[in-house]
Amino acid sequence: MKSLSSILLALLLSTPLLAQNNYVATAPISATPGGKNVIVGIGAGNITMSGAENTFVGYQTGNKNTEGFDNAFLGYQAGNSNTTGRYNVFVGSLAGLYNSTGTNNTFLGYQAGHNNNGTFNVFVGNQAGFFTTTGGSNTFMGNDAGQKNETGNDNAFVGAGAGINNTLGSRNAFFGKNAGSSSNSNNNAFFGIDAGKNNTTGSNNTMVGYNAQPVSGALQNAVAIGTNASVALSNAIVLGDPNNTSIAVGIGTNSPQFPLDVRGTINLRNNGRIKFAHLSNPLFNGTTDQFLTVNEVGETVLARHRLRIDNVNQWSDKVFAPTYQLPSLSEVERYVGVHGHLPNVPSATDVVKEGVDLVKMNATLLEKVEELTLYTIQLEKADKARQQELQQQKARIEELERLMKQVLQEKK
Numbered sequence: 001m002k003s004l005s006s007i008l009l010a011l012l013l014s015t016p017l018l019a020q021n022n023y024v025a026t027a028p029i030s031a032t033p034g035g036k037n038v039i040v041g042i043g044a045g046n047i048t049m050s051g052a053e054n055t056f057v058g059y060q061t062g063n064k065n066t067e068g069f070d071n072a073f074l075g076y077q078a079g080n081s082n083t084t085g086r087y088n089v090f091v092g093s094l095a096g097l098y099n100s101t102g103t104n105n106t107f108l109g110y111q112a113g114h115n116n117n118g119t120f121n122v123f124v125g126n127q128a129g130f131f132t133t134t135g136g137s138n139t140f141m142g143n144d145a146g147q148k149n150e151t152g153n154d155n156a157f158v159g160a161g162a163g164i165n166n167t168l169g170s171r172n173a174f175f176g177k178n179a180g181s182s183s184n185s186n187n188n189a190f191f192g193i194d195a196g197k198n199n200t201t202g203s204n205n206t207m208v209g210y211n212a213q214p215v216s217g218a219l220q221n222a223v224a225i226g227t228n229a230s231v232a233l234s235n236a237i238v239l240g241d242p243n244n245t246s247i248a249v250g251i252g253t254n255s256p257q258f259p260l261d262v263r264g265t266i267n268l269r270n271n272g273r274i275k276f277a278h279l280s281n282p283l284f285n286g287t288t289d290q291f292l293t294v295n296e297v298g299e300t301v302l303a304r305h306r307l308r309i310d311n312v313n314q315w316s317d318k319v320f321a322p323t324y325q326l327p328s329l330s331e332v333e334r335y336v337g338v339h340g341h342l343p344n345v346p347s348a349t350d351v352v353k354e355g356v357d358l359v360k361m362n363a364t365l366l367e368k369v370e371e372l373t374l375y376t377i378q379l380e381k382a383d384k385a386r387q388q389e390l391q392q393q394k395a396r397i398e399e400l401e402r403l404m405k406q407v408l409q410e411k412k
Contacts, residue, residue, distance in 0.1 A: 034069060051086070064100075109143075118153075125160070131167075142177075159193070176210075182217065202234075309359055316367035319374065326374050342368060 034052030039045040043060035051069040056062035061073040063080045070086050073079035076093040087104045090096035095107040098115045105121045107113035111130055112123040118136040123129035128140040130147045139156045140146035144164050146157040153170045157163035162174040164181050169188075174180035176193040183190070183199040189206045190196030196207040200217030207213060212224040215232040224231040228241040240247035250256030252263030309315055318324055327335075327343065341347045345364055346354070 051084075309363070314359065314363060316363050316370055319367055319370040326371060329375065 034050045034054070036053045037045070037049075037051075038055040038057070039062075040057045041059050041061055043063050044056040044058065045054075045062055046065050049062075049065050051065055051067050051071070053070045054062060054065065054068065055072040055074075056065070056079070057074045058076050058078055060077045060080050061075065062068070062071065062082055063077070065071070065079070065082045067084045068082050068086050068088075071079060071082060071088045072090070073082070073088075073096070074091045075095055077097055078090040078092060078095045079085075079088065079097075079099060080094075081098045081100050082088065082096070083100050085099055085102050085105075088096060088099065088102065089106045089108075090099070090113065092107065092109045092112055094111045094114060095109065096102075096105065096113045096116055097111070098117070099105065099113065100117055102117045102121075103119050105113060105116060105119065106123070107116070107121075107129070108124045109128055110126045112125060112128045113121060113132060114127065114130045116123075116129065116132045118132055118134050118138070120137045121129060121132060121135070122139045122141075123132070123146070124141040125145050126143045127147050128142065128145045129135075129138065129149055130144075132138065132146070132149045133151065135149050135152045135155075137154045138146060138149065138152065139158075140149070140163070141158045142160040142162055144160060145162045146152075146155060146166060147161075147164045148167050149155065149163065150167045152166055152168050152172075155163060155166065155170060155172045155174075157166075157172070157174045157180070159175060159177045159179055161178045161181050162176065163169075163172065163179070163183065166172065166180070166184050169183060169185045171187050172180060172183065172185075173189045173191075174183070174196065175191045176195055178197050179192065179195045180188060180190040180199060181194075181197045183196060183202075185199070185201050185203045187204045188196060188199060188202070189208075190199070190212075191207070192209045192212055194211045194213075195209065196205065196213065197211075198213045198215070198217055199205060199207075199219075202214055202217060202219040202222065204221045205214060205219060206223045206225075207229075208225045209229055210227045212226065212229045213231075214222050214224065215230050219231065220234040222231045222234055223237040225238070226240040226247070228243070229238055230242060231238040239249050248256035248258055248261060250261045250263075253261055319326070332343065335343050339347070344367065346356075346361075
């Protein structure tokens with residue numbers, strides 16, 4: 001009995017047997033099978049299999065294979081439905097279970113690539129790429145990564161639950177646990193745990209950092225970079241968490257001190273603008289009516305050589321209006337005695353605190369010059385009146401002198 005067992009074992013392992021196949025199986029396969037196959041397991045291989053260079057290990061692995069070749073299936077029913085698929089590697093219970101014609105795939109993990117019939121896919125992890133049917137050139141790594149993908153192509157999902165709900169989106173790259181977990185669109189790049197998980201139909205977005213998110217699931221061309229960074233508009237870039245007021249961005253410096261700290265030249269092109277949100281006229285676009293401006297190379301220069309006023313009331317011509325109340329010099333004297341400066345002229349304390357408005361100061365100085373002119377005119381009029389009075393008094397004196405001389409002569 002021992003000799004018979006040895007003979008049977010030798011026959012099973014002999015190289016000429018059945019086109020150089022090694023069988024450890026419970027049933028015979030095709031009388032003319034393909035060569036160089038290794039088949040181990042109950043129901044492994046197929047009685048009509050003509051494909052060559054396959055390795056099937058496990059219960060019903062490659063069970064329906066006919067012409068498929070260069071496949072390696074390992075695990076319970078791994079590659080069970082494969083017929084003509086080739087160059088596939090399925091490792092894990094039910095891995096690539098329904099793959100029939102898909103080629104050049106690598107699946108590792110329980111039910112990885114379960115429904116696949118696509119090509120050039122790499123799925124690693126429990127149920128990674130589970131529902132993929134015709135999608136191709138995808139790389140899913142992590143438990144449930146790309147689990148619901150059906151027809152999406154050229155995706156790379158790495159991390160547990162990454163891209164789990166993508167069904168048809170293509171050309172996406174999601175790295176990190178739950179990255180892009182709700183996304184079902186194209187051309188997105190999400191890097192970081194939970195990055196881009198709010199995205200649903202938005203495309204061409206980039207989210208980098210833990211929980212970096214679009215506020216809306218339908219944004220386009222939006223970028224958020226940094227932990228908890230969020231972007232609310234399409235075609236916008238946000239750096240950092242909007243709730244963190246300490247964020248500083250440096251360009252040309254590794255120690256930024258301000259929200260945007262630039263060491264270098266800023267070049268504005270095509271009617272570019274600088275906006276100062278706290279000003280009443282916040283936009284600057286390179287053309288200006290202001291006295292000082294910033295030129296195209298970032299230098300502060302004179303935009304024009306004259307100061308202007310907004311309306312005539314800002315100038316000092318009001319001094320010459322008939323209704324203007326010119327204070328008397330005695331009133332001015334009293335004001336100066338109390339305040340230490342002229343009326344309507346800022347004090348030294350005010351200038352230290354507020355500075356000098358050149359337009360207003362020039363108007364004020366001219367106002368004082370015009371008031372001095374009015375005082376001078378008043379003095380001139382008074383002087384002329386006195387001169388006239390003196391002339392009249394002189395004439396009267398001369399007349400009196402003439403009369404006195406006449407009286408004296410008559411007495412003689």
